Amino acid sequence: MNINKVINERFSCRKYLAKKISNEDLNKILKAAVRAPNAGNLQSFRFLVVTDENTKEKITSACLDQRWMMQAPIFIVVYSDLNVLKEYYSKKYETYGIQDTSLAAQNIMLTAFSLKIKSCFVSSFHEGSLKRILNLKKELEPYCVITLGYSGESRVTRRKSLDTFIIKK
Numbered sequence: 001m002n003i004n005k006v007i008n009e010r011f012s013c014r015k016y017l018a019k020k021i022s023n024e025d026l027n028k029i030l031k032a033a034v035r036a037p038n039a040g041n042l043q044s045f046r047f048l049v050v051t052d053e054n055t056k057e058k059i060t061s062a063c064l065d066q067r068w069m070m071q072a073p074i075f076i077v078v079y080s081d082l083n084v085l086k087e088y089y090s091k092k093y094e095t096y097g098i099q100d101t102s103l104a105a106q107n108i109m110l111t112a113f114s115l116k117i118k119s120c121f122v123s124s125f126h127e128g129s130l131k132r133i134l135n136l137k138k139e140l141e142p143y144c145v146i147t148l149g150y151s152g153e154s155r156v157t158r159r160k161s162l163d164t165f166i167i168k169k
C-alpha cells in the first residue's frame with residue numbers, strides 16, 4: 001500500500017473482529033518499529049507483546065477501563081529503557097524516551113495499516129498501575145499501549161484546514 005494512502009486512511013480503531021494476527025505480520029510490524037529514528041541510535045524502545053486475556057484485562061483496567069480495548073487480539077505496550085538513555089543524556093533522557101517510543105509507535109501503526117490491521121494509540125492510563133501489572137522496574141517507562149486487530153470499520157478522522165497549522169515567516 002502506498003505510504004500516502006496509509007497515512008491518509010489510518011484512523012484510531014476502537015472496534016475489532018476476533019480474527020487473529022499471524023506471527024508473520026506481527027514480525028513485520030515489530031521490525032518496522034525498530035527502524036524508527038531514535039536518540040543516538042541507542043534504541044531505547046522496548047515492545048511488550050500481550051495476547052494473554054488475563055493480562056489484557058488488567059492493562060485495560062489500568063487504561064481507565066476503556067472496555068473496547070478487550071476486543072483487540074494484541075496489545076503492544078511500548079516502553080523505554082531509560083537506563084540506556086540516561087547514561088548519555090543526563091538532562092534530556094526522559095524527553096528522548098518519549099520521542100523514541102512515539103516514533104516507533106507511529107511505525108507500528110502505519111505498518112499495521114499497510115497490512116490491513118487497524119490500531120489505536122492509547123496513553124490515558126494510570127502509570128503506577130500499568131508498571132505494577134507488567135512488573136516494570138523504575139527506569140522502564142511505558143508511554144503507550146497500542147491495540148492491534150482486524151476491523152470491519154473504516155473512516156477518516158477529520159482535521160482542521162491546513163492553514164490552521166502552518167506559520168510562515
Ligand SMILES: Cc1cc2nc3c(=O)[nH]c(=O)nc-3n(C[C@H](O)[C@H](O)[C@H](O)COP(=O)(O)O)c2cc1C
Nearest residue numbers: 010011012013014066120121122123124125156157
Ligand atoms: C498522546 C495520545 C494519547 C491518546 N490516548 C488515547 C486513549 O487513551 N484512548 C483512545 O481511545 N485514543 C487515544 N488516542 C487516540 C486519539 O484519540 C486519536 O489519535 C485522535 O482522536 C485523532 O484520531 P485519529 O487517530 O483517528 O486520526 C491518543 C492519541 C495520542 C496521540
